[in-house]
Amino acid sequence: MSSLQSYVLVTGATGFIGAHVVDGLLKRGCKVRAATRSTLKGQLLKQARPQYASQLDIVQTSDFSEAVSFREAVKDVTGVVHVASPFSYSVKDNEKELIRPAIEGVKAILEASAASPNIKRVVITSSFASIMNADLKVPPRYTYTADDWNPLSYEESVAKETSAVIAYRGSKKFAELGAWNFVKxxxxxxxxxxxxxxxxxxxxxxxxxNLAELNESNANLWKVASGQELPVSRVPFWVDVRDLATAHVEALLRPEAGGKRFTVASPQKFSYSLVSDILLEEFDWGKERTAKGEKQGIDDSFALDGGAAAMALGLAYTSFRETVKDFINQAIAMEKIEVRATSEKMQIAR
Ligand SMILES: NC(=O)c1ccc[n+]([C@@H]2O[C@H](COP(=O)([O-])OP(=O)(O)OC[C@H]3O[C@@H](n4cnc5c(N)ncnc54)[C@H](OP(=O)(O)O)[C@@H]3O)[C@@H](O)[C@H]2O)c1
Known part of the structure; x- marks a missing residue:
């Protein structure tokens, strides 16, 4: 491991992807500073990793909708993984809650890193949202690669009539574009x-x-397993969070990755109907609980290249079945704890 990346600031560390990145770095022997807006979540993150107590510290940062500075947070670190960005479709003001904070967060982390000459690399979690072109009609097939950019204009992204889903795509595009322009x-x-x-x-x-606090993407898997409406399948592309965390760690540590953009994606495609098929086959409760709804097909006219990232970063993609099983087993265990806690509360109240 390069000693230059031996102390790493991870933003969004208490989020779904960020926590896996923290663990990947700790396992590789890096010291990690985890940034979060919530000291409580920071403490919980640290308490859950007692074996890394001396390797992990927490720093509190402010919301990106305020004037945020990472000057203190980057002190002494040699590398940064910037994962934090708002990812929720339950927002009232797209520009204020999604787009501006995503852009300002990237800008603030790069400004602070530029003033800290020890920092040699910044890895940024962008998204396929900054790649996809929702209007693209290219029969019969098109494979998205890291050369593609979503064509949304800033004006379209912030327009009042724009949905949160489209605005999120704008937030990721303009935040990432800002980073490339900053470097240039x-x-x-x-x-x-x-x-x-x-x-x-x-x-x-x-x-x-509790399960109501699941992040946006996993919440959709849980909807299928808890008999709710089948969620809308917007894109058939996906990746396992553990593979994505490895990609972040390798992107930070491999010198030859510098200056590159990668699409990190499984070669398999998915739909929420496929999730429901897996649940029916793998779990004896599947028949009673799995969401019912119109069968979703998988659009075969588009593909997303995950091969270039796998080659450059040494990834072996997890199968969709394994990902679904591992998450659902964990969510079911959480549900059992929640049910037990509720029934204990009711007994005390009686
Ligand atoms: N999950 C996916 O399917 C997916 C796919 C592609 C890309 N991504 C990208 O991956 C990153 C992490 O996503 P995730 O799924 O792990 O989401 P997550 O669980 O919601 O984590 C995101 C973290 O970012 C921080 N954050 C959110 N809004 C913020 C704001 N306004 N100001 C400051 N910090 C803020 C929060 O940290 P604190 O609350 O601790 O401050 C939060 O824990 C995001 O950049 C997202 O765009 C996610």
């Missing part, structure tokens, strides 16, 4: 790597007190 214009001491994953699923490692 400012020529800092560090280089950047951006990762553009599609829907990310898998077991959770971050502090979540």
């Amino acid at each position: 214009e400012r020529n800092p001491e560090f280089d950047i790597v951006t990762l553009c994953p599609p829907m990310t699923f898998g077991p959770i490692r971050h502090p979540v007190s």
